[in-house]
Amino acid sequence: MEDHLTHVREDGSAHMVDVTAKNETSRTAVATGRVRTREDVLDMIFSGDLPKGDALPVARVAGIMGAKKTPEIIPLCHPLPLGKITVDFSREDGSDFGAVRIEASVKTRGVTGVEMEALTAVTSAALTVYDMIKAVDKHAVIDDVRVLAKSGGKSGDWDIREDA
Template identity: 50%
Template sequence: MSEFTHFNDQGRAKMVDISAKEETVRTALAKTSITVTEEVYKKITNHEIGKGDVLSVAQVAGIMAAKQTSNVIPMCHPISIKGVNVEFEWIVNDPDYTLGISVTVKTKGSTGVEMEALTAASITALTVYDMCKAVDKGMIIGETYLVEKTGGKSGDFLRKEK
């Protein structure tokens, strides 16, 4: 494991200087999920949630979250995001109804977009929860994790299947 770089000579937090790093195309794919009841699943898919179209709102929230990551994660650099894609997939295993959420973020810059993808995935799931909590507060947000990343000094990463 490499040395932590977010500490100064006094052992206090700092934002890493990336000014000498080469600009490369960088991508990151993060995933999460939210498990809901059959009632919530039907209300989402039939557009019967009073707050609006759940997946459309959650998708926009995820995109907005990716763009705002440096405002909520203290040591993240503000970056110029070139693209964000939020995708959904329903996995129906009665009695469970799980919405899989995949977020891909892309940039060309001096630092990666892993945190932006992870933040976007998390906020997308939280938005689904917020929009559906009047129907059921027992929804479960699943594991959030980086699937893969490309570009940068540390090279590519691909999560090994469990």
């Protein structure tokens, strides 16, 4: 592994990494995040009974759109031909508070990975859930956003879900 930041030139300025010599491979990344909220709000979310409407289908589309727009909002990301994007939701219950768990998987065949696209899908979906519940819970929290797994490319495959 290289011991320097690849997006920073010797003079300290940022640049887009040259990936033209890299081999094209199938690449996948899985990311997760959650929106913590009250149990009564979770009931509304998962029954589609929010004042703004059914949040999860809207958030799924927002996540897919976010992944596709990643190079437009993250300055040094390469545009990639995304082959598949999935955004799924599950409910985490607690005593007073629970969460909407969001998981996004992004696939491509290209010369660079799709971790940023998976993270952008998760955060776009989370922001949409937050937007749709803020009328009933102004104190909802988006947290635990991270990459869970990646495959393809020179650095190899890893999956923290297998380590748990």
